[in-house]
Amino acid sequence: MKKKDRNFQQERGLYTGGWILLALAVLLMAAEKGLHLSWQSFPCLFHKWTGYYCPGCGGTRAVKALLRGHIGQSFLYHPVVLYGAVLYAWFMISHTIEYLTKGRWHTGMRYTDKYLYVGLGMIVVQWVLKNVIKLVWGVGIG
Template identity: 40%
Template sequence: MIWLEKIWKLGSVCIFHSLTGLYCPGCGGTRAVRTLLQGDLRMSVEYHPLVLYTVLAFIAEITIRLVSKKRKHPFNHGKRERILVLIGAAIVIINWIFKNYMLVVRGIDLLPPLN
């Protein structure tokens, strides 16, 4: 189990952040997954809200598809899928702008190191 602990603590350095000092649109994603797997929803959303959104959207999508199979006239999934993707893209863009704004203008680092 020691090897699992070592893998858990591994993290990759964001090249974009290393070169520019700014966050990339995906910065915090790995930390968000780690903290979500540990059950800390608040920190997961703070690190990157797309991770929790993806989990919730996936659960909702599976549920809707299961219900749709039982109906006589199934739902049209294409429109809903496009909406889910657009919401996800909006989350990424808003998160990226907000984190860089807080870092550059306010001097607040919203990606504290993992414990």
């Protein structure tokens, strides 16, 4: 990709947002540990009303599993969580290196909408698969 094809302003905004997201996550985890909080998630209304999974079902469990270091379990609950975590880490690390070297090392991951389309495809595929498995074999993720 040519240097002029990069949207530096957009990448800078994503990078700043990434640091804010990390700070919020650390604060929430510290509050949970320090204050002994237990975060309860709301039940999925789509699942409650239809008996089938919505496209986001398993996402919270996937995040919790990933934070506990259970990568395989996280992937099985909702693969887009692991995909997003890998993209996030790759983007943040590569841009940090580029910013620390003041652009001498052009390592920053280039943003492209293709990453979003792959994520959306993963969401649709896992949603269909989970519901087909539940419908045909009666096996749930619960």
